[in-house]
Amino acid sequence: MLLVSVQPGQxxxxxxxxxxxxxxxxDGAVVSLIGAVDECCISNMPADDxxxxxxxxxxxxxxxxxxxEIKDGKVHLHVVLGREGDAALAGHLHWARVETFFVNAYVLAL
Structure with a gap:
């Protein structure tokens, strides 16, 4: 198991x-991702396409x-994001900035 740590400013x-x-x-699996981000971009699919x-x-x-997962060197993450008011969002992560805390990824390499 590998630990990849994302620190403030990354x-x-x-x-x-x-x-x-x-x-x-x-190639590998990101078996757990945990932490907090200050801004991000996620995507979801439209209902009709x-x-x-x-x-x-x-x-x-x-x-x-x-x-x-990591496939051919490309990282693909799905996330759940909790925000103020106990609301949650979910989707495919395109980018996220850490400024206050950290994000740790626990990875199993294949």
Missing amino acids: EVMETIATQLAERGVT ASKDILTEYRQPFELTGTG
Whole structure:
């Protein structure tokens, strides 16, 4: 099991991809993702066309949990984001910035 840690001032997807590439990981499973982000972009599919994405950006703090995979060096994450008012959002993570806390990814390399 590998631990990839994203610290304040870093972007989640880029940092995870870079740290895994440095360790020679091109394929694997992100079995757990936990932490908090300060802004992010997620996508979901429109009801009438599963081949398209609706991207939405958020500029507020979120608790974050998720899972994913690394395939041919590309990181693919699905996340659940908890925000003020005990509301949750879910989707495919495109980017996220850590400014206040951290995000840890626990990865099993294949």
